[in-house]
Amino acid sequence: MTNALLDVRNLKIGATAYPPGEPPQEIEIVHGVSFTLEKGKVLGLIGESGAGKSTIGLAALGYGRGGVEITGGEVWINGRDILKGGMRGLRALRGAEVTYVAQSAAAAFNPAKKLMEQVTEAAILHKKFSKAEAEARAVELFRKLGLPNPETFGDRYPHQVSGGQLQRAMTALALCPEPDLVVFDEPTTALDVTTQIDVLAAIKEAIHDTGVAALYITHDLAVVAQVADDIMVLRYGDKVEYGATDQIINAPQEEYTRELVTVRSIRHEEKAPTPDAVLKVDRVTARYAGTAFNVLKDISVELHPGQTLAVVGESGSGKSTLARAITGLLPPGEGSITFDGRRLSPTLSGRSREDLRELQMIYQMADVAMNPRQTVGTIIGRPLEFYFGMRGAEKRQRVKELLEEIEMSDGFIDRYPAELSGGQKQRVCIARALAAKPKLIICDEVTSALDPLVADGILRLLLNLQKREGVAYLFITHDLATVRAIADSIAVMYRGEVVRYGSKTEVLSPPFDDYTDLLLSSVPEMKLGWLEEVIAHRKMESAGN
Amino acid sequence: MGPALKLVVQRVALGLLLLLLVSALIFAGTNMLPGDVAQSILGQSATPEALANLRRDLGLNEPALTRYFNWLAGALQGDLGTALTNGQDIAQAISHRMKNTLFLAFWAAVIAVPLAIFLGLVAVRFRDRWPDKLISAATLASISVPEFLLGYLIMYFIAVKLRWFPSVAMINDSMSLGEKLSAIAMPVMVLTLVVLAHMMRMTRAAILNVMQSPYIETADLKGLNRFQVIFRHAFPNSIAPIVNVVMLNLAYLVVGVVVIEVVFTYPGMGQYLVDHVSKRDVPVVQACGLIFAAVYIGLNMLADIVSILTNPRLRHPK
Incomplete structure (x- = not known):
């Protein structure tokens, strides 16, 4: 047996479907998926909508969204099967050992409460830290994640900060209780491409510095290639391919993975302008x-x-x-x-x-x-x-x-x-x-x-x-x-x-104006180390100025 | 000036304007009623000279607009005129009645509002399970029974059969608070049952609506238990709709208790109004209308102000 932090065995997840004009049906949306994740590693879960990647991610917290239910298999975290501990066991796990970063931070923060209260809530609830300790830790995380005025950032309400800042605050929320595992569910998908790159870099650095393990869920292979050690490709609730990031990107074995890697390769020859305009x-x-x-x-x-x-x-x-x-x-x-x-x-x-x-x-x-x-x-x-x-x-x-x-x-x-x-x-x-x-x-x-x-x-x-x-x-x-x-x-x-x-x-x-240059260079490329290259390049340029 | 303060000032100004319009409407409405005040005071056998004199004394020969502004100016200074039927000062009579009505409404609200919100929270916590269904069924049943029937049923069982409380809710100034409360126990019970369902169902719906939000999932995934999620994360975001319906019901407790006051012969505004409507005492009807409108507009204005002040986007602008 491995000493894996997370060990998912033959996980099966079901849901109730409501096909129009027919009675509701029980369907299986994840068909026996297994994987392990060791301490401090990042596993990317990738697939299209309906692949079951978010569902699997939430299963690591023992949570089913809507009518979704875990119907079979085991989810071992820190040496115990979380599905056998009942609701009380799950509540002790959530927010303490495993935390979650949602896709839309704008919707995932309570609009009526200050950011600090929300970021520290889980750590205080689970008695991991006192209120003062948790707040000091939150400020430290705000600083690490590159948020402006980290000392006072927590005094603001969610609507008072930008989307990119909220997504970083959500990462701080997930890291504040010092969890062993963070589930990132499409954390940069809703952001503009120029914002995405900064948030992605901040998340990657935070993962690295805290030594936390992460499940990184996304539909964008180029993004996950920047942060994950391993990648699991999912389709229709089945594992398609599972391997090291390098192998998945550079030597995909399965046809479907190859399609994902080469998607967006349409080449269209531009037509010459005509004198008339529609x-x-x-x-x-x-x-x-x-x-x-x-x-x-x-x-x-x-x-x-x-x-x-x-x-x-x-x-x-x-x-x-x-x-x-x-x-x-x-x-x-x-x-x-x-x-x-x-x-x-x-x-x-x-x-x-x-x-x-x-x-x-x-x-x-x-x-x-x-x-x-x-x-x-x-x-x-x-x-x-x-x-x-x-x-x-x-x-x-x-x-x-x-x-x-x-x-x-x-x-x-x-x-x-x-x-x-x-x-x-x-x-x-x-x-x-x-x-x-x-x-x-x-x-x-x-x-x-x-x-x-x-x-x-x-x-x-x-x-x-x-x-x-x-x-x-x-x-x-x-x-x-x-x-x-x-x-x-x-x-x-x-x-x-x-x-x-x-x-x-x-x-x-080229030559580009500043904005077009920023825009073009921010589009994730399907190659390892791209993120570091761009960040290093930008640091050098700003140092040069 | 912050956007919240600006909105509050606007809302208050709008409320005052609305009250002015309603006062005009009340005045116009009562003036359009057939019949002549002088005639109704002096009766059918009055001589034309006596009628003309009285009309002049009452200022009825003045144009309607002048009479309206005289009335309004008086009302603003607390002078609501004198009742035609008994020559009493209306403001004095009403203030006494109003005190009784507010006393009844206050105790009904003190019981009904917290109870409704508590039951709403319980219904959300046990959604679609038996506590939820029981609460919904019971409150729906109580709202479906007409209030006068509810009043007589309670009177029959509690006053006649069990003899716990007197069947007539007469109160006067010489009674102690305990005696008064004992006297109004039954009308309070009926009023509570009447307003409970509406507020409870709105609380339930408002919180359930918020429970669909992604931030509730965030709270769930922090490991909070159900009650913590509802109290800390759902309730603060559903205050505005709840306060709205609470205020509507409070207004009803003041303005809509006519039937209950008559059933229990309680000396409140409703009784007073009904008495004078039947005697065609126009100044009293106008005064009551104006006060009821002020209560309604005021409480709704308060609800709007609360929803403005509980909106974090308005309270804490960027």
């Missing part, structure tokens, strides 16, 4: 009603027919606001928007039905962009009826053609959105946009909520449709890999301004 945004400035602050400042971009303009930026950069201005949802204060040679009315109500038809939109959250009580046929058929007056058999025939275009069988026509996977839902939204025969589709973060492989499929579909239909895309995203895959030209936005604009090759080739 969309011309000229010196647009906009602000939200009742505010004095311009969210768009003097924006000018152009999009050529049948091409893709990628608008890249972090949250708050104004990229989605630009889409709102173009669609007429937010009338610009100054500047003009020209579409297909005619000047568009700034307001939605001033636009003709033809304007509306030719300019369609696809959203990030496909499932909330569809009426859950309408069938796929009704959803896709609605624009056919509204713009072209199609009815009955003719409409149904056209819906079937559109389903074929998005590579879905016509059997889906009578299904409801709840019966579709995330990727299928997004495809239906694409078909709905296509149904209007638009000249331009605005895609707002359409692949951000999808798993990498599914997102790849959607991007390929969009490229194929562009080739066939000649539709132009205004593609809003924060993800530079997506940009590389799909763009012909790129506009980089930062704080409401376009800081860099040109063809893909121009924008992505």
